[in-house]
Amino acid sequence: MVSFPRRLRVAGDPDLVVLPGAADGPAQPAAPAQRPLDATLLRVARGDEAAFEELYDAIAGSVFGVVRRVLRDPAQSEEVAQEVLVEVWRSATRFDPERGSAQTWILTMAHRRAVDRVRSAQAASDREERVGAREHTTAYDDVVEQVETRLEVEAVRRCLGGLTELQREAVNLAFYGGYTHREVAELLDTPLGTVKTRLRDGLIRLRDCLGVSGDG
Amino acid sequence: MTAADVHTLTGAYAAHALPEDEARAFEAHLAACEACAQEVRELQATTARLALEATATPPPALKRAVLAQVATTRQLPPVVRPADETAAPARQDVVVPLRRRGRWTAPLGIAAAVLLATSVSLGGFLAQQHRDLQQQRATARAVAAVVADPAHTEHTTRLPAGGSVTVVAAGGQAVFTGADLPALPDGKGYQLWVMRASGVTSAGMLPLRSGVTQAYVPDVAGGTALAVSVEPAGGSAQPTTTPVAVVPLV
Numbered sequence: 001m002v003s004f005p006r007r008l009r010v011a012g013d014p015d016l017v018v019l020p021g022a023a024d025g026p027a028q029p030a031a032p033a034q035r036p037l038d039a040t041l042l043r044v045a046r047g048d049e050a051a052f053e054e055l056y057d058a059i060a061g062s063v064f065g066v067v068r069r070v071l072r073d074p075a076q077s078e079e080v081a082q083e084v085l086v087e088v089w090r091s092a093t094r095f096d097p098e099r100g101s102a103q104t105w106i107l108t109m110a111h112r113r114a115v116d117r118v119r120s121a122q123a124a125s126d127r128e129e130r131v132g133a134r135e136h137t138t139a140y141d142d143v144v145e146q147v148e149t150r151l152e153v154e155a156v157r158r159c160l161g162g163l164t165e166l167q168r169e170a171v172n173l174a175f176y177g178g179y180t181h182r183e184v185a186e187l188l189d190t191p192l193g194t195v196k197t198r199l200r201d202g203l204i205r206l207r208d209c210l211g212v213s214g215d216g
Numbered sequence: 217m218t219a220a221d222v223h224t225l226t227g228a229y230a231a232h233a234l235p236e237d238e239a240r241a242f243e244a245h246l247a248a249c250e251a252c253a254q255e256v257r258e259l260q261a262t263t264a265r266l267a268l269e270a271t272a273t274p275p276p277a278l279k280r281a282v283l284a285q286v287a288t289t290r291q292l293p294p295v296v297r298p299a300d301e302t303a304a305p306a307r308q309d310v311v312v313p314l315r316r317r318g319r320w321t322a323p324l325g326i327a328a329a330v331l332l333a334t335s336v337s338l339g340g341f342l343a344q345q346h347r348d349l350q351q352q353r354a355t356a357r358a359v360a361a362v363v364a365d366p367a368h369t370e371h372t373t374r375l376p377a378g379g380s381v382t383v384v385a386a387g388g389q390a391v392f393t394g395a396d397l398p399a400l401p402d403g404k405g406y407q408l409w410v411m412r413a414s415g416v417t418s419a420g421m422l423p424l425r426s427g428v429t430q431a432y433v434p435d436v437a438g439g440t441a442l443a444v445s446v447e448p449a450g451g452s453a454q455p456t457t458t459p460v461a462v463v464p465l466v
Contacts, residue, residue: 064274066267107267174233200227
């Protein structure tokens with residue numbers, strides 16, 4: 001609960017009571033120095049196109065990459081990636097750093113758009129042609145230049161390796177395959193409840209292995 | 217689906233493996249389940265890392281196309297919070313000088329003093345949008361005036377999903393604070409409304425930080441109550457969900 005404030009003198013306003021945390025002026029969101037992309041996105045929200053270009057350079061590879069992993073079709077992937085990146089620009093003022101990082105905000109949007117595209121466009125027969133998602137390869141097909149991203153990729157692959165095979169299968173099909181949990185249950189010939197549990201447990205294990213917090 | 221089952225949907229939701237109707241139904245649950253909302257935030261941060269694993273080099277044409285489209289695309293305006301109202305500085309002339317006493321609690325009563333203390337830190341919230349100390353202090357003075365008004369009304373209401381909100385009103389203005397409010401999923405926010413006999417008007421989206429929110433509403437004249445409802449983060453013209461709290465103004 002709130003503790004009673006100590007009285008501080010603020011120049012010119014002796015009646016103003018200031019909480020210790022607010023004494024220095026603007027409150028800062030959690031650890032912005034560790035999340036430079038957040039700062040960039042906040043500048044984008046003020047219409048800064050140069051900041052948007054910086055943001056593009058930092059994140060477009062991941063936006064494009066995840067969209068392409070789900071959609072597979074190169075032309076559609078470029079189209080959806082462009083939609084996502086323009087939407088990031090258009091709705092940047094809706095980003096709230098209190099609720100999570102810019103990286104999470106942007107990549108959640110990218111994944112959701114890719115999945116929406118898959119589900120809206122395709123008839124069931126078309127979906128079966130994408131069964132290739134099952135044989136999710138672990139090889140790079142592109143050179144990833146930034147060292148931080150390479151380290152990130154290594155960490156994710158290592159942590160995926162820590163899941164049970166059944167958890168990894170459910171996560172791969174749902175996340176990279178873009179299937180609904182019912183479709184995953186169908187593909188794996190497993191009860192729906194089991195799939196839900198494996199998805200949750202698998203992601204929790206990943207979360208803990210990667211050391212993710214709610215604002216990561 | 218039993219109550220126990222619904223909590224296990226956090227993974228499927230974070231992985232976008234729920235179809236549209238189930239996702240919307242789950243979001244309604246998240247508004248009332250802070251533990252699930254927190255878990256969803258963490259699992260979304262986790263699936264974002266999975267997305268990073270798929271990073272690839274985009275074709276150069278993509279950058280050109282995106283920058284070209286951005287140059288001709290308007291951005292959404294910022295969410296205007298009630299405390300940003302430019303009417304705030306004009307209220308300085310109705311500030312009631314605060315009597316100097318040993319402790320704030322003596323003249324105001326404990327609840328009102330706590331309210332004042334948390335409300336003054338409103339500056340921290342405002343500062344995210346307005347790095348203007350003058351504006352912060354003008355609003356703080358207006359807030360102080362409401363709370364110090366001997367004729368102020370004060371009401372507190374608990375939310376069904378946890379947390380409580382308090383409204384202090386005087387002279388057609390109101391100060392709204394909330395504590396322990398459940399966090400909401402991405403894309404949702406708490407919207408504040410002024411209820412009058414003539415209808416319901418929006419007072420803006422409430423900023424939320426670790427379950428705490430504060431807002432100064434400069435015009436509640438004729439209002440019977442303030443209400444809070446869960447809405448899309450961009451706000452709605454009228455409430456689209458049943459309010460989670462309704463607090464009298466009189």
